[in-house]
Amino acid sequence: MSEAARLRRPYDGVVVAAPVTVPYERYSIESAHWWIGRALKALVETSGLDKRAIDGLAISSFTLPPDTAVGLTQHFGLSARWLDTIPLGGVSGIAALRKAARAVQAGDADVVACIAGDTNQVDTFRRTLENFSRFAQDAAYPYGAGGANASFALIARHYMKRFGATREDFGRIAVSQRANALRNPHALMKTPLTLDQYMAARPISDPIHLFDCVMPCAGAEAFLVMREDIAASLKLPAARIAGTIERHNAFADDVVQTRGGWAMDVADLYAMAALRPDGIDVVLTYDDYPFVVMMQFEDLGFCAKGEGPRFVRERDLTIGGDFPHNTSGGQLSVGQAGAGGGYLGLTEALRQVLGQAGATQVAGARAALASGFGMINYDRGLSSGAAILTGPSA
Amino acid sequence: MTEPLSPPRKRSPLNRTRLPSQPPAPRSRTSHGLTRAAAEGRFALQRCANCGEYAYPARDACPSCLSSDLPFVDAPSGGELVSETLVRVPADVYFRERAPWRIGLVKLDCGPVMVSHLHSDCIDGERVRMSLQLDKSGQAVAFARPQQNAPAMQDDRQWREMTADPKYRRVLVTNGRSAVGLATVDALLKAGARTVHVGVPENWKPFPEEERLRALPGVKLVPLDLGDERSVRDVAADIAGKTDILVNTAEFVRPGGLIDRQGASFFQMELAETYMGLVHLAQSFGPAMRMRGADGVDSAAAWVNVLSVYALANWTPFGAHSAAQAGCLSLSHCLRSELHPGGVKVMNVFTGPIDGEWFQTLPPPKVAPRAVAEAIVSGLRSGLEEVFVGDVAQDVRRRLAASPKALERELS
Numbered sequence: 001m002s003e004a005a006r007l008r009r010p011y012d013g014v015v016v017a018a019p020v021t022v023p024y025e026r027y028s029i030e031s032a033h034w035w036i037g038r039a040l041k042a043l044v045e046t047s048g049l050d051k052r053a054i055d056g057l058a059i060s061s062f063t064l065p066p067d068t069a070v071g072l073t074q075h076f077g078l079s080a081r082w083l084d085t086i087p088l089g090g091v092s093g094i095a096a097l098r099k100a101a102r103a104v105q106a107g108d109a110d111v112v113a114c115i116a117g118d119t120n121q122v123d124t125f126r127r128t129l130e131n132f133s134r135f136a137q138d139a140a141y142p143y144g145a146g147g148a149n150a151s152f153a154l155i156a157r158h159y160m161k162r163f164g165a166t167r168e169d170f171g172r173i174a175v176s177q178r179a180n181a182l183r184n185p186h187a188l189m190k191t192p193l194t195l196d197q198y199m200a201a202r203p204i205s206d207p208i209h210l211f212d213c214v215m216p217c218a219g220a221e222a223f224l225v226m227r228e229d230i231a232a233s234l235k236l237p238a239a240r241i242a243g244t245i246e247r248h249n250a251f252a253d254d255v256v257q258t259r260g261g262w263a264m265d266v267a268d269l270y271a272m273a274a275l276r277p278d279g280i281d282v283v284l285t286y287d288d289y290p291f292v293v294m295m296q297f298e299d300l301g302f303c304a305k306g307e308g309p310r311f312v313r314e315r316d317l318t319i320g321g322d323f324p325h326n327t328s329g330g331q332l333s334v335g336q337a338g339a340g341g342g343y344l345g346l347t348e349a350l351r352q353v354l355g356q357a358g359a360t361q362v363a364g365a366r367a368a369l370a371s372g373f374g375m376i377n378y379d380r381g382l383s384s385g386a387a388i389l390t391g392p393s394a
Numbered sequence: 395m396t397e398p399l400s401p402p403r404k405r406s407p408l409n410r411t412r413l414p415s416q417p418p419a420p421r422s423r424t425s426h427g428l429t430r431a432a433a434e435g436r437f438a439l440q441r442c443a444n445c446g447e448y449a450y451p452a453r454d455a456c457p458s459c460l461s462s463d464l465p466f467v468d469a470p471s472g473g474e475l476v477s478e479t480l481v482r483v484p485a486d487v488y489f490r491e492r493a494p495w496r497i498g499l500v501k502l503d504c505g506p507v508m509v510s511h512l513h514s515d516c517i518d519g520e521r522v523r524m525s526l527q528l529d530k531s532g533q534a535v536a537f538a539r540p541q542q543n544a545p546a547m548q549d550d551r552q553w554r555e556m557t558a559d560p561k562y563r564r565v566l567v568t569n570g571r572s573a574v575g576l577a578t579v580d581a582l583l584k585a586g587a588r589t590v591h592v593g594v595p596e597n598w599k600p601f602p603e604e605e606r607l608r609a610l611p612g613v614k615l616v617p618l619d620l621g622d623e624r625s626v627r628d629v630a631a632d633i634a635g636k637t638d639i640l641v642n643t644a645e646f647v648r649p650g651g652l653i654d655r656q657g658a659s660f661f662q663m664e665l666a667e668t669y670m671g672l673v674h675l676a677q678s679f680g681p682a683m684r685m686r687g688a689d690g691v692d693s694a695a696a697w698v699n700v701l702s703v704y705a706l707a708n709w710t711p712f713g714a715h716s717a718a719q720a721g722c723l724s725l726s727h728c729l730r731s732e733l734h735p736g737g738v739k740v741m742n743v744f745t746g747p748i749d750g751e752w753f754q755t756l757p758p759p760k761v762a763p764r765a766v767a768e769a770i771v772s773g774l775r776s777g778l779e780e781v782f783v784g785d786v787a788q789d790v791r792r793r794l795a796a797s798p799k800a801l802e803r804e805l806s
Binding site: 125126129130134135137138139140141142143144145146147149150151153154155157158161202203204205206207208252255256378379 | 457476481488508510
């Protein structure tokens with residue numbers, strides 16, 4: 001165990017509860033406020049809490065500006081004593097969980113509503129690309145305006161060259177997630193996907209093809225982080241946070257990204273949780289592209305660097321398989337509801353360890369790992385994070 | 395190997411002219427250090443004055459030592475292409491119309507990694523040389539070309555979007571009587587211009603090279619008096635819609651400053667020929683050129699002004715001339731901004747005194763008309779905005795950058 005891990009305190013006295021998904025829509029004429037409001041209402045209904053008991057709010061949304069979390073307190077009639085706006089895209093969920101948990105543990109808040117939600121109006125996606133970051137505006141977007149597809153295409157091609165990964169390898173990930181999604185009523189993708197269809201899809205930005213891409217949509221995801229005793233008094237099923245990591249701008253000297261920040265911190269994650277990778281029952285990775293999933297299998301310790309292709313050839317990633325992964329179908333098959341994509345894995349992890357995952361439930365799931373990745377500021381994803389949740393029976 | 399460009403076919407009058415669109419233009423203020431270098435055809439990056447690290451994209455603090463002293467300096471342009479992609483479904487209109495578009499990641503020898511437009515001859519894993527180019531929005535972008543030159547390399551589709559290559563284009567040279575104008579006609583023909591219209595002021599007066607010019611294939615002489623609005627409008631009515639490059643070689647050089655010149659008539663003539671000439675040209679040709687900035691292989695591409703370098707700082711012995719040129723320079727900036735929506739570049743070619751009749755008594759160094767002509771063509775082929783021809787122009791540019799006040803004293 002590293003010195004850093006030894007010094008980290010466990011998340012005692014804090015639990016996570018009430019996984020909420022506001023069913024997605026491909027396009028919406030509603031605002032981000034509407035979607036986040038639906039999620040907050042669902043949190044109140046699911047938990048049985050009085051709205052006034054929620055004294056902390058963490059919000060992630062690309063389409064909320066000019067508002068931030070503070071504007072929402074007045075909009076929703078909340079009085080918060082702890083507040084955060086977390087603009088971290090794919091890492092929003094992990095970051096919100098970590099911050100909220102420590103706030104609750106320190107007594108700065110009793111119940112924090114963590115919500116990510118976005119609308120998707122017809123021009124939302126293009127405008128998000130245009131204004132993503134200063135480096136993107138200066139030095140990436142003017143080059144073909146391909147957005148994340150082009151940026152990840154450059155990284156994916158390099159990875160394929162270096163480690164011998166093929167499109168079929170990536171296809172296995174997409175195909176298995178689609179199989180999972182067919183059991184999830186919230187998934188936007190409702191038809192099966194075969195490897196042949198995956199291979200025959202139209203190219204978007206080589207080597208990225210259509211089924212490597214998520215579908216932008218509107219939706220919201222949410223959960224509550226709260227004092228353990230409050231959850232107990234409500235008889236609310238709740239999970240523990242066994243371990244977390246978060247890292248930004250790791251390995252800045254790598255010429256092209258072949259690993260995320262997880263590779264820097266993963267030992268701490270498992271040390272904190274007193275678990276090993278083979279002790280994880282369900283894995284929910286951040287899947288903006290199947291190639292990014294493969295990178296996480298390596299960096300989160302399920303296989304060595306460069307062995308991702310072999311790993312996906314040998315393992316069955318479906319709900320009933322020997323390595324249940326992205327059981328909800330992931331963003332690739334459920335849809336990417338803006339910053340909600342950074343929560344999707346966490347809410348599914350929570351459902352899995354609480355035994356609330358319904359048709360996507362992995363039998364006997366006790367420990368689930370959810371990871372996040374995001375923020376292509378210029379040429380690589382800067383932010384990574386992961387959390388291990390354990391259920392009441394663990 | 396680049397497929398050589400085919401000559402453009404005759405347009406069908408039934409087809410709508412494709413209107414210009416622009417690649418994404420917003421940039422941070424700091425990144426315009428790159429725009430400045432691109433305008434002059436230099437490859438420059440920020441280099442920390444404190445620790446020496448090169449930085450890209452443009453930053454306001456050094457990622458190595460946090461110093462804010464990050465001047466743009468000329469940088470080594472070599473690198474290796476480490477990944478590439480063909481963007482087939484872009485989010486924006488300009489690239490959507492030009493898809494698929496090839497870009498790559500280049501690891502520079504001097505450190506940074508650049509997302510870059512790629513020349514079609516670039517090969518993944520091999521060496522490339524970088525340049526900064528002005529794209530159709532007028533902003534700087536990184537462009538990678540293979541290390542070795544190859545035939546027809548200039549014809550690359552993506553490269554041609556960044557340049558104003560005269561090949562297959564139709565050009566108007568506004569003054570064929572001047573030595574610079576004549577040399578420019580020859581240079582443009584050599585560069586593959588399809589048609590060169592040559593303006594002849596005071597058409598009734600014969601001039602030495604007239605017969606030779608008339609005999610050149612692709613050359614058409616047109617009577618054109620820049621100071622006369624009617625004359626310019628008449629010519630524009632015939633050819634503005636088929637002028638892809640306009641080279642304004644207006645020339646009116648008379649010695650004298652302000653107090654020592656007698657009367658105002660020379661000032662008026664000077665302004666009529668140069669400043670008002672530019673006004674007439676811009677109003678007559680500008681609208682059509684701006685409309686035709688995306689009109690195929692022979693789209694409208696550039697507007698060139700040949701200016702005295704003393705437009706930048708007044709030279710007392712030719713003080714009135716300098717002032718008129720300064721006026722033209724200021725107009726050119728307005729014109730540049732107004733032509734931007736069409737993706738038409740405005741290139742200013744600054745020269746020192748030309749080796750010809752009007753600077754006869756000046757000692758060398760002077761600029762040969764042919765050197766100006768060659769600078770125009772190479773500037774167009776590189777897609778530049780600012781070109782300084784000859785030793786005097788370079789000298790004035792450097793002195794001005796170093797100390798404007800010192801230059802003012804030196805030129806008096």
